[in-house]
Amino acid sequence: MQAERLDLLQTAVRLVRIEDGLFLRPILERLIDRADLGPEAVLRHLANSGHIPDRSLPIIEVGVRRLWERDWVSALHILVPQLEEVMRSMLRRAGHDTMRAHRDHPGTTVEVPLGYVLDQLTTVIVDDGVIFMLEVVLDLYGLNLRNQFGHGLVSIGDCCLENAGRILQLYFMLCELRESEVASELSGADR
Secondary structure, three states: OHHHHHHHHHHHHHHHHHHHHHHHHHHHHHHHHOOOOOHHHHHHHHHHOOOOOOOOHHHHHHHHHHHHOOOHHHHHHHHHHHHHHHHHHHHHHOOOOOEEEOOOOOOOEEEOOHHHHHHHHOOOEOOHHHHHHHHHHHOOOOOOHHHHHHOOOOOHHHOOHHHHHHHHHHHHHHHHOOHHHEOOOOOOOOO
8 A cells, every 4th residue: 555655656746847847937937027926915815815824924924035035945944844834723723633642751742743634634625636735745755845844854956946836836725725625614723
């Protein structure tokens, strides 16, 4: 089963990289170059979605502004961890616990691993395409951007327009979800 999942995600990664060259790169470059569309419009769109925790928005704002300045290093180091927080927030708002007891330290809680978050999101987000893209970009068997950026494993080549575009695309995909596409009612408790 893991071998099949690995093959599927690696094939998807290859397709995503081809798609990036054909579509994502030129689209993101045109967005950034447009005088009438700046980081403020992107931030308004993200904030109006209802899926971005209020406490995360100022941090995401810095990341989006760095992206618009073509500072891929800063943008990705800010936006990747905050994307994980957006996903965890969606789970919490749907009533899922994103903390667990530490197995070696009684009375201590820690965040659940990202793999668990991705698995649990399938119970919250009905759109399989969103889940699949999250796995392709963030999963250990996919591009693994979360671990690369979260643990300092990136090279300067990983800090590129394509990865910034992928992450921004995931923000847009999550923020486009509406109540009809979410399996359980989100209470807003995490906002």
